[in-house]
Amino acid sequence: MLRTRFMALSTRVLKCDPSSISFPSSTSTPVISSPETLSALQAASHQLVHNLQPVAFPTETVYGLGALALNVSATSKIFSTKGRPADNPLIVHVSSFAMLQTLLPQDYVLSDSYTALMKHFWPGALTLLFPSDPKIIPPIITANQPTVAIRMPSHPVARALIAVANAPLAAPSANSSGKPSPTRAEHVLRDLEGKVGIILDGGACGVGLESTVVDGLHADGAIRVLRPGGITVEDIERVLRQEMGVSPKVLVHRRDYRDEVMEATPTTPGMKYRHYSPAVPVYLLYTASPPPDGVQRLEADEFLASLQDKGDGKRPVKVGILAPSDSPLGTCSLPMDGLEWTRFSLGPTAEPSVTAHLLFDGLLTLERQGVDLILIEEVEEEREGLAVMNRVKKAAGESRWIQFNSNG
Incomplete structure (x- = not known):
C-alpha cells in the first residue's frame, strides 16, 4: 500500500449542471452553456493538470476520484488519499475514441466483439480490458499486469472534465478504500473532506454501482465478465447476438468459472479485496434461494432474537434493514423488545435496476x-x-438463511 503524509486540504464543492453539457456528434469537444459549470470544470482541470492533485467527480456509475493517468506523481495520490493497496489496479477513463487510440499498442486491432460492445455501450458503464504497453501506461495503473482497464463514461460532467483536461484520468471510486462507493457528492464530502481539494457536484449517480468489467482478450473468443455492473450480462449477450449473429460465450467470474491466479494478482478492481463495507457489521440474509453451503439456517424470530445480544443492555439495538419493498423482510412486521428498526427500501423486487441505484446510498444513509x-x-x-449480490457478498461479514413463518 502506498502511504504518503499529507496536510489537510480545504475542500471545495463546486456545482455542475449536467444538462448544460453536450457533445455534438461531429466532435469530442463539449459545449457547455452554464458559466458556473464551465468555471467549475476549469477549476477542476487546473487542479488535475497544473497542481497534479486528484479531483472527485460524478460518473453515471459512482463518484470517482480522478488524477492524470499518465503521470505517476499524480496517480500515486489516488492511492494515498484512499489508502488503496498498490496491487489493486485502476480504471482509465477517456472522453473520446481518439483519446483511447493514444493509449493502445500501435499494432492492436479491435476484435469484432469489442467493436460491437463499444458501439452499443460507449459512452457508458462498460469497462474493457486492453493490452497494455508499459511505455504508455505506467505500471502503477495496471499493478504491473499486462492489461489495462479502460472505459468512456457517459455522465456529461465526467466526460467533459476529461475533455477539458485533455488527458485520460485514472479514477477509482471516491471513498476510503473498502468503504461503500459514493453515489452523491455529500457521500464524498463526508468521507474525504480535507483529503481532496475539489468535489464536482453533479447530483446523484444514475446507475449507483460500478461499471461492468469485461475481458475479451482470450484466444478462445469467450467474453469474461470479471465484475458485473451497470451493463448486465443479458445486455452483453443480446448485443453480441444482434451484431455478430452467433454470440461468443459470456462467462461470469465466480459464477461460471474461477481463476485463482487472477484473484491473487487481479487485472481489474474489485476482485481481491473486501469492499463496500460500512463502519458497522453487515449481515446478508438469504430468504428465498436454497441456503448456500456453510450458511446457518434459522427461523426469522430466532435470528432476530439473537440480535438483542449485540447491544449493551442500556438501550435498544438499532438495526438497519436494506430490503426490497415487497420482499419478506421488507414487508414483515418486526415487533421485538430491545430492538429498534430503521428501514431503507431498495425498491420493488421486479426492478433490480432500482435496487442497484439505491444500494450504496442505503448503506451510507443507515451508517x-x-x-x-x-x-x-x-x-x-x-x-x-x-x-447487487456481487457487492453485497463483499460488504457482508456474515450470512444467514432465515425462514419467515406464514404470519409474517
Whole structure:
C-alpha cells in the first residue's frame, strides 16, 4: 500500500449542471452553456493538470476520484488519499475514441466483439480490458499486469472534465478504500473532506454501482465478465447476438468459472479485496434461494432474537434493514423488545435496476443514522441483481438463511 503524509486540504464543492453539457456528434469537444459549470470544470482541470492533485467527480456509475493517468506523481495520490493497496489496479477513463487510440499498442486491432460492445455501450458503464504497453501506461495503473482497464463514461460532467483536461484520468471510486462507493457528492464530502481539494457536484449517480468489467482478450473468443455492473450480462449477450449473429460465450467470474491466479494478482478492481463495507457489521440474509453451503439456517424470530445480544443492555439495538419493498423482510412486521428498526427500501423486487441505484446510498444513509448493524436481504441474481449480490457478498461479514413463518 502506498502511504504518503499529507496536510489537510480545504475542500471545495463546486456545482455542475449536467444538462448544460453536450457533445455534438461531429466532435469530442463539449459545449457547455452554464458559466458556473464551465468555471467549475476549469477549476477542476487546473487542479488535475497544473497542481497534479486528484479531483472527485460524478460518473453515471459512482463518484470517482480522478488524477492524470499518465503521470505517476499524480496517480500515486489516488492511492494515498484512499489508502488503496498498490496491487489493486485502476480504471482509465477517456472522453473520446481518439483519446483511447493514444493509449493502445500501435499494432492492436479491435476484435469484432469489442467493436460491437463499444458501439452499443460507449459512452457508458462498460469497462474493457486492453493490452497494455508499459511505455504508455505506467505500471502503477495496471499493478504491473499486462492489461489495462479502460472505459468512456457517459455522465456529461465526467466526460467533459476529461475533455477539458485533455488527458485520460485514472479514477477509482471516491471513498476510503473498502468503504461503500459514493453515489452523491455529500457521500464524498463526508468521507474525504480535507483529503481532496475539489468535489464536482453533479447530483446523484444514475446507475449507483460500478461499471461492468469485461475481458475479451482470450484466444478462445469467450467474453469474461470479471465484475458485473451497470451493463448486465443479458445486455452483453443480446448485443453480441444482434451484431455478430452467433454470440461468443459470456462467462461470469465466480459464477461460471474461477481463476485463482487472477484473484491473487487481479487485472481489474474489485476482485481481491473486501469492499463496500460500512463502519458497522453487515449481515446478508438469504430468504428465498436454497441456503448456500456453510450458511446457518434459522427461523426469522430466532435470528432476530439473537440480535438483542449485540447491544449493551442500556438501550435498544438499532438495526438497519436494506430490503426490497415487497420482499419478506421488507414487508414483515418486526415487533421485538430491545430492538429498534430503521428501514431503507431498495425498491420493488421486479426492478433490480432500482435496487442497484439505491444500494450504496442505503448503506451510507443507515451508517450515518447511527445503526448498530445492517441486514441486507438477498435479491435474485439476474440482470442488475447479479451486480447487487456481487457487492453485497463483499460488504457482508456474515450470512444467514432465515425462514419467515406464514404470519409474517
